[in-house]
Amino acid sequence: MTTLQEPATSPEIGGIGHSVKRQEDDRFIQGGGTYVDDVVLPNMAHMAILASPFAHAEIKSIDTAAAAAVPGVIAVVTGELLAEHNLAWMPTLSGDTQAVLATDKVRFQGQEVAAVIAEDPYVARDAVLLIDVDYEPLAPITSPQQGLEPDAPIIRTDKEDQTDNVVYDWEAGDEAATDAAFAQAVNVVELETFYPRSHPAPLETCAVVADLNPITGKATIYLTSQAPHAHRTLFALVAGLPEQNIRIISPDIGGGFGNKVPIYPGYVVATAASLLLGRPVKWVQTRTENLLTTGFARDYHMKGALALDADGRITAMRAEILSDQGAFFADAQPSKFKAGLVHICTGSYDMGAAHVKARGVYTNKAPGGVAYRCSFRVTEASYLIERLADNAAHQIGMDPAAFRMLNFIKPEQFPYESATGFVYDSGDYHTALQKVLDEVDYENLRKEQEDARAEGRYLGIGIASFTEVVGAGPSRDYDIIGLKMFDSAELRIHPTGKAILKLGVKTQGQGHETTFAQIVAEELGIPSTDIAVQEGDTDNTPYGLGTYASRSTPVGGAATAIIARKLRDKARLIAAHLLEANPDDLEWEPGRFFVKGSPDQGSTIQEIAFAAYTNHPEGMEAGLEGVHYYDPPNMTFPFGSYLVVVEVDPETGTWKVDRMVALDDCGVRINPMIVEGQIHGGLTEGFAKSNMQWLTFDEDGNCIGSNFMDYLVPTAYETPKFELLETVTPSPHHPIGAKGVGESPTVGSPAAYVNAVIDALRPFGVTTLDMPILPDRVWAAVKAAD
Amino acid sequence: MYPAAFEVTKARTLDEALAKLADLGDDGRVLAGGQSLIPMMKLRVAAPTHLVDINEIPDLDGIKQVNGHMSVGALARHADVVRADVANHTVAAAAPWVADPVVRNRGTMCGSIAHCDPEGDWNSVMLAVRAQVVATSSSGERVIPIDEFVKDFFTNSLQEGEMVTEVRVPNYAGAGGGDYLKLERKIGDYATVAVAIHLDLAGDGTIAQAGVALTAVNHVNTRASDAEAILVGNAPSEELFAAAADAAAAAADPVSDIRGPAEYKRDVVRVFTRRGLASALAKAQD
Amino acid sequence: MEVNVTINGAARTAEVEARTLLVDFIRTNLSLTGTHIGCDTTSCGVCTVLLDGTPVKSCTMFAFQADGHEIQTVEGLKNGELHPIQAAFKEEHGLQCGFCTPGMMLVGKALLEENLNPTDDEVRWAISGNLCRCTGYMNIVKAIQTAGAELSAAESGATA
Structure with missing residues (x-):
């Protein structure tokens, strides 16, 4: 049903439907945002990465002596050194492996080969250019078609069971029913098209400040992360650090669009370097590094066909997709769907049958991909x-x-x-x-x-x-490397009736600090400007899978509404206590419970919040706080x-x-x-x-x-x-x-x-x-x- | 990205800058607007060992009328040219399409001319209008016709110790018009193809002087001499302009690259020349 | 070498290398991190500051070139109250992630100093040296126009 809704709350409360001005803007318009590159820690060192000039080459040797001799250089890191700590390779979000620093060969132009840690970023750059790598160039594969040729060189020689360049073969729908419909079609429409590789290119490049405290063992990692909790778990798995000792802080993010979902080698190297050196290490990507090495999107060669009946009605669709995955399969997408949700391709049309086949191929290009402002x-x-x-x-x-x-x-x-x-x-x-x-x-x-x-x-x-299909997702079907795609909200209403809302998702400019406060305002009648929204700090927010695939409002927003409703249920009991009335005799209006038939007799949410800490009913737990983990029943x-x-x-x-x-x-x-x-x-x-x-x-x-x-x-x-x-x-x-x-x-x-x-x-x-x-x-x- | 280390002289007078440049020889490099040089240094494509910064030298930023030409000083920024009341239509048309508005606040016309990037706009404009470049060294001044100044791919004809201190754009002798048509993919982009057009009409309406010059379609900005020869001495007409456009296209020898195949670029030269001549004529007759 | 600037009205000095870029001088030496870095090729404009009132990309100038000059950064816009350009960016939702915002506001401010009533196309032209990936520019244009109207009203109020 199509409706246009009037807001239920007053502009002062600023619930759903109000164009409330953004709370976060006050700091951004005054230069007060804190992005990762703005984080400065005492004794912080700076990292620069050496990138491969070749798309495919064997590494014969790496000579770091000249780089190490530059005054101000603290350390030079190679894959060999990382291998000693079992960190030369890392898992990707799609369960493949990716080189952190290349040891055997380089597999795409720009691949990370070595890193310099120095006192100053200018010096780090000077030194990284002095690392001498002896490469033996190999024939590169620059398209999936080329990768499938019978005599194509194998890119992933590191994987024992990989005998060709195929990453996956996947299908969905009913092939027989689709073939039958095409056999009867009056018209068949065909299209072959290429959706080229694209890059989200947020204006802030990816960055990290890794701070491993050598005394406490605590790792505080400031990270351009759209999914800080998932990243914490990955860091625990990759680096073998105890998860309680890892704190990911994703501060203000200068745009993400999917680019800041994966874990990148530079994050791991900086963290390892901080661990080895006992001092904070900062790495901020250059724009070239961002475009050459990080999560690209698309790169789909597609063939599609529609079967039409005599009236022009679509009876069936076929789609065949060949995907260029780059050197490492690093898609950010639910584990069960190798080609993402491309099988939504029947779109807005009613048809009886569809069949989708997808094949992913390794090539000598940057690994990926991400969805780039898209749901898988x-x-x-x-x-x-x-x-x-x-x-x-x-x-x-x-x-x-x-x-x-x-x-x-x-x-x-x-x-x-x-x-x-x-x-x-x-x-x-x-x-x-x-x-x-x-x-x-x-x-x-x-x-x-x-x-x-x-x-x-x-x-x-x-x-x-x-x-579109968004809001991943129901945990029966949706997970990322096993982590179910629920999300969470924790709401704490303070005695004075102000509140703090903590979320597992992470804004990158979408305005969560305003929007999610409005959901609470809608449900509890607390003015949205009285609600602080906190995200991105894994020590201080409940677990969640993060913000991408348009999932924050469908999942995190639902969690917020439900925890607010749970607290309203509790508030009803407190109000009944204050008003000496039966809870069932109370009615709710935005911000207030009142006795049915006696609108003068009521308690505001602020009074109720105060009572929750000062005068709560006997037998009830004090406080007005709670957390909810929302598992959506369906996508939106x-x-x-x-x-x-x-x-x-x-x-x-x-x-x-x-x-x-x-x-x-x-x-x-x-x-x-x-x-x-x-x-x-x-x-x-x-x-x-x-x-x-x-x-x-x-x-x-x-x-x-x-x-x-x-x-x-x-x-x-x-x-x-x-x-x-x-x-x-x-x-x-x-x-x-x-x-x-x-x-x-x-x-x-x-x-x-x-x-x-x-x-x-x-x-x-x-x-x-x-x-x-x-x-x-x-x-x-x-x-x-x- | 960060440039390699270098030394710097902040010149306070032209004489000081010229003396330092003479002293440094090949090692010295003038820093004017820096909008091409500094990015190249950051990417470490360029690593000069000594910069002579001329930005604090007074009186180099003039745009003025002198003796039948417009004089543009070494520190006149592109934005100054955009704002100035420039009589020359080709210059006026090109100025807003150089780089982007913020870069134009810093980058200089003389610097771009000296840079001799074949994808740069100004040298085509200067070829079309038959400008002169004033090169100054501690031993004096040389006035160099633009055709001699623009030598090759990123190569000018400055000698050791010389810097560009001024560019001179001649005024129209009769009714004049011009245009600059630039195909760029977005603001801030270099030209995929651009064409500078200059017409100066005689009293009888025939073309007394013509300039047609091409950007980004040869290894250096190029005068389309055959196109000019077709135009000069004749009465403007669609047929004449079409013939000149074909000749201009023939003078283009572009490379096929991400911006398009050579045949495409050559054809755009043809289209732009035809359109540019028509609009230049309209301005001249206005 | 020593660099002396007046930044946001205050005299500041720091010792830097000749190669130190102005943006690094501002961010690192002067600890004003509202000016950002987004590319290596003078393309994105997130590092834009006002040098003697004129927008420049501070990643494409050396710190020594600012010696003796006046710089304004986003931190200097507020003068007791928010500058109208700041207020308008919030009012018109002219920002999302905030990364391009300081540069956009400074370019907008410089435009309004020449023209208090710019058309949509004039604003788009003036900000075309600055990239934004979030807003599609629609509300940035509106914000700059709103600030112009505000400044214009203040001006006519002052002269009335």
């Missing part, structure tokens, strides 16, 4: 189906909007079980798309397009109506419809966005201002990928895009202006009906931009283009058609 490969899945939907419409001569309307899952079909086994919780796709079409006056827009073509101007209209399924209008200059191949109208339905919006900000950001990243932003490699495995001059991030000048719309279809199973929003626009929008450019070029006979749609690609497509 939903981005690729959504892109494939939305490209196919447009192609299908054009192939059968139907308008792309009408084709979608015809094939959407209908509102009355929810909860809807997809052909690959997801149970969509709720949705109203028709209303969403119709609202967008109305906003742009779609029919008229198509006429304008016609008229423009007559004048030699090439306008294009692209639609994408995505369905945000959706939306996006429409893009572009104008293409066929002579130069450049294109610009005239309009970008985005409707998002993320269920209940806790803070509309923050939700819109998230959508703006996601739409920009979708635009970036469609227009300019990709990581590519030459045939030697050299990364083209190892700095911000070559890895292109759009500025305000190129970025489109966005027009936002909304519908609200609450999640029926989430305590407050919210679904998660940070990633939807990155997931949904790339296909809209691409469909628009292709649409503009249809008069030239262009039917496909791959991202990024670079001017030369447009030019070549137009020339080819001429």
Whole structure:
């Protein structure tokens, strides 16, 4: 059901639905944020890492003498030294292994080979350049296709049972039913496309300050971490440190977008160095290190097909995916799903059958990947189906909007079980798309397009109506290396009625300090500004799996609502005690219990909180505190419809966005201002990928895009202006009906931009283009058609 | 990233800077805006042993009209050129597309010209408008035509001990117009392709002087002489401009790279030349 | 070598190497960590400070070049009260992770000193040397315009 809700609380309380200004902003606008690089500890040393210039090479020898002799150098660390401590290799989030510092050979350009610890970062850099490594270059594998060739060299010679370069073979859905549907199809629509490698490139690079106290044995590790608790456990497993002696502090994070989910070799080396030297060690990545070595995303070669009946209805879908995993399989995704959640690829459409096959291959590229503002490969899945939907419409001569309307899952079909086994919780796709079409006056827009073509101007209209799956997840299905994907909230209400909320998730700019306080405000009537939200310090927050895959609100937000409700239940008992009434005779209004029929007789939550510590009923535990671990019953399924209008200059191949109208339905919006900000950001990243932003490699495995001059991030000048719309279809199973929003626009929008450019070029006979749609690609497509 | 260690002289006068440069010979390097040099030093692509910082020298930052030309001093920043009331259309069109707004506050036009990066904008502009570069050393001043100044890939014709102190952009003799068309992937990017166009019309409306110069499509910024020859002496027309555009494209010998194949870049030269000539003509006739 | 600057109105001195970048001088020697570092190629602008009132990328200047000059960083914006640009960034949700924010506010402030009523496109042009990965720039543009309106109102109030 689609509703737009009025807030239940007053603006003073600032519960759900209020655009409360962000609490965290006060420090950021005054330069008072504390990012990892801002952490300065007494006697702190600085680390620099030597990177491999080759994509694939044997290491013959490493000579560190000249580096060690530089005044100010404290130590030079090699893989050999780490091996003595059993630290030369580490586990990845997907259960593979990854070299910390290379010992046998290097497997991608930029791989970590050695490190220098020095008194000063300038000196560390001077010295690291003096390390002399003798490499014997090997033939590099720069694509998964090449990696599968019969005579391809084996990249993972370190793994005894690895006889080829295949990482995994995986499938989902019903192959027989899908084949049967395709056999009966009136039309079959096919698409082969490549979703290029991309990098989240948060403006703050990854960094660590490792501080192992040689006397107490306590390891305090300041880390750019989206998942500090999981990282603590990994550190315990990797380094063999007792977990109670590890404290991960993830302070302010300058953007994450998935890039700060994995553990990186530099973190391990800095920690080992601090352990060996007995002093704090800081390592801050250069931008090049960030782009060359850390969690990339995508790199999926995809083949998709739709089977259509005579009316244009989709009866089945096939998808075949070949994934470039780089040298070490370091995907951040649930253990059970080797290819992530790419089997959500049936998208917003009702079809009887689907079959997905995925194969991952090792190559001589940086290990990964991460999801990059996406819930475990939903981005690729959504892109494939939305490209196919447009192609299908054009192939059968139907308008792309009408084709979608015809094939959407209908509102009355929810909860809807997809052909690959997801149970969509709720949705109203028709209303969403119709609202967008109305906003742009779609029919008229198509006429304008016609008229423009007559004048030699090439306008294009692209639609994408995505369905996302977020909020991992139910612990029966979702875990990361065995850690179940629940999340937690601990709420402490102080005697004066102020509160502190501690969470297992970790904000990187999403505004948790405001949003989660609003959930408590909603449930307890305590003004959101009276609630401090704490995250990121594993000594002081309950265990959780962290923030990525749009899971904070679906999981951490639910935990928050439920613990607040539990405390409200207790508050009711205290209020009854104070009011000398039967608890069942009390009614709740935001911030206050009162006696039914006697609204004057009541106790505010602040009075109740005070009583919890000063005058609690006999037999009741004192205090008003609690913790809840929330295990979601299902995922949530945000959706939306996006429409893009572009104008293409066929002579130069450049294109610009005239309009970008985005409707998002993320269920209940806790803070509309923050939700819109998230959508703006996601739409920009979708635009970036469609227009300019990709990581590519030459045939030697050299990364083209190892700095911000070559890895292109759009500025305000190129970025489109966005027009936002909304519908609200609450999640029926989430305590407050919210679904998660940070990633939807990155997931949904790339296909809209691409469909628009292709649409503009249809008069030239262009039917496909791959991202990024670079001017030369447009030019070549137009020339080819001429 | 951090540069390698070096020594520095903070010159307070031009004479002091020139004396130090003479003294240092090959080891000395002028630090003006530093917006190309410092990133290269940070990436350790460049490691000069001695910098002569000229930023504190007074009176080098002028942009002024003298004797029929616009004089731009060694410390005039790109942003100063953007803000100045520049009569030359090609210069005015190019200035806002150099680097990004913050870099423009620091980087200098003379520095860019001396840098001779084939992807840099200014040298194409200067070729098109037939500018002159003033090189000064402790033994005096040389006025070098831009064609002689821009020698090769990152190579100028400065001699040991010389620095660029001024660039001179001649005023239009008649009705003049110009443009600079730049294809860049985003703000702050170097050109994938750019074309500088300059037209000076005779009283009868024919083209008395033409400048067509190309950025990023050869190993050095290039004058498209054949295109200019086609234009000069003729009355402007679409056909003429199309012929000049073809000639300009023929003068481009770009490399195929991440920004596109050579044929693409060459074709953009053609399109930009045609469009640039049309807009330059419109400005000249305005 | 010794570098003397006036930073946020206060005279500060430190001994540095010639190669010390201005951003490191500010962050390390002067312990003002509101100015950030985001790339190695002068591309991102998170290190932007005002040098004698003009935005510059402090990663692409040497500390010695600031000797004798005035620098303003994000820490110097508040003067008893928040500067209107700071207030507007909060009001309009012009920031998310906060990493680009100091540079964006300083560039915005410099723009408003030239033009109190910039259009959307003028703001976008002025901030195009500074990257943001979170906001899509929409609300940064709005925040700078809001601050302009605020400053403009204060100005006409003062002259009335």
